[in-house]
Amino acid sequence: EAGVAQSPRYKIIEKRQSVAFWCNPISGHATLYWYQQILGQGPKLLIQFQNNGVVDDSQLPKDRFSAERLKGVDSTLKIQPAKLEDSAVYLCASTLRISPGQVMNTEAFFGQGTRLTVV
Amino acid sequence: DAKTTQPNSMESNEEEPVHLPCNHSTISGTDYIHWYRQLPSQGPEYVIHGLTSNVNNRMASLAIAEDRKSSTLILHRATLRDAAVYYCILRDVIGRSSNTGKLIFGQGTTLQVKP
Numbered sequence: 001e002a003g004v005a006q007s008p009r010y011k012i013i014e015k016r017q018s019v020a021f022w023c024n025p026i027s028g029h030a031t032l033y034w035y036q037q038i039l040g041q042g043p044k045l046l047i048q049f050q051n052n053g054v055v056d057d058s059q060l061p062k063d064r065f066s067a068e069r070l071k072g073v074d075s076t077l078k079i080q081p082a083k084l085e086d087s088a089v090y091l092c093a094s095t096l097r098i099s100p101g102q103v104m105n106t107e108a109f110f111g112q113g114t115r116l117t118v119v
Numbered sequence: 120d121a122k123t124t125q126p127n128s129m130e131s132n133e134e135e136p137v138h139l140p141c142n143h144s145t146i147s148g149t150d151y152i153h154w155y156r157q158l159p160s161q162g163p164e165y166v167i168h169g170l171t172s173n174v175n176n177r178m179a180s181l182a183i184a185e186d187r188k189s190s191t192l193i194l195h196r197a198t199l200r201d202a203a204v205y206y207c208i209l210r211d212v213i214g215r216s217s218n219t220g221k222l223i224f225g226q227g228t229t230l231q232v233k234p
Contacts, residue, residue: 004162033221042206042224043163056219091162098220104151104210105170108222110162 002026004111006092012117018080021114025073025094031055033108034067034077035091043091049075050098082118089113123207128229131197139192139228141207146187147216150209154181154192155222158203163224166192166205202232 005024013019025032030051035043046065048056051072060067064083069075079086095108124142131137143152154166167174167181169190174181180193194201206227211218 031220035224042204042227043222044224045221048219048221056221093162093222095220098213100214102213102220104153104212104218104220105168107153107165107168110164112160113162 004092004094004109006090006111006114008114009112010115010117012119013082015084015118016081018078019082019116020079021077021090021092021116023075023077023092023111025075025092026109028096029094029109030072030097031095032069032075033093033095034075035093037089037091037113039088046077055098079116082116084118087116087118089115123209123225125205125207125225125228127226128231130231130233131194133199133232133234134196137194137197137201137230137232139194139205139207139230140189141191142189143207143209144188146209147211149212149215150187151211152181152183152187152190153208153210153222154179155206155208155224156203157206157227158200163206163222168210197230197232199232199234202230204229 007022032049034046037043046060047067049069052069067077091113093108093110153168155163157163167179169181182191204227
């Protein structure tokens with residue numbers, strides 16, 4: 001079974017430039033997450049999708065970050081314009097569909113991440 | 120989501136057992152205890168999860184205290200490839216306390232394995 005695919009693996013940009021990351025989740029996984037991991041910290045959720053709808057984007061800096069999952073499969077995360085503090089690893093994860101009342105006895109699968117350096 | 124407390128770092132010798140503790144004193148009755156680990160330059164990967172009873176799989180064992188306020192991840196024979204950050208995470212029923220199913224990561228425990 002193919003895992004969660006992310007690209008690119010590495011990206012270096014100058015501040016105020018824009019950048020986009022791509023994620024292809026595991027086939028059949030309706031729920032998709034984007035996490036930001038700053039060096040030395042645990043991952044922090046940016047946005048969660050269920051199919052093509054947003055479930056939670058409370059931690060997404062919406063003035064510069066945007067994300068979409070138009071057909072409920074692939075997703076892109078964009079930063080425009082980038083700041084120095086956006087330097088981090090951006091992780092995509094997916095899991096099977098989540099429903100109200102569901103007990104959390106399923107696992108999430110993560111991609112290898114995209115390491116962004118803003119200079 | 121209820122919080123967990125883990126030591127920042129631990130050391131182990133290769134081929135010896137490792138016990139990674141996690142405290143979760145405010146755990147609810149419906150919280151599952153999940154463990155993930157993150158190898159260097161990789162995304163987190165699932166290790167094991169449990170609710171009340173001890174659990175075993177090919178990677179590790181999970182020992183859950185009777186009052187569920189703490190748990191221990193057990194690696195039976197540590198190898199150099201087990202050097203990673205280990206995260207203990209509580210996951211509640213979807214919809215309880217506004218839970219959407221997301222994983223909330225703390226700092227985790229950085230495990231060093233010495234040859």
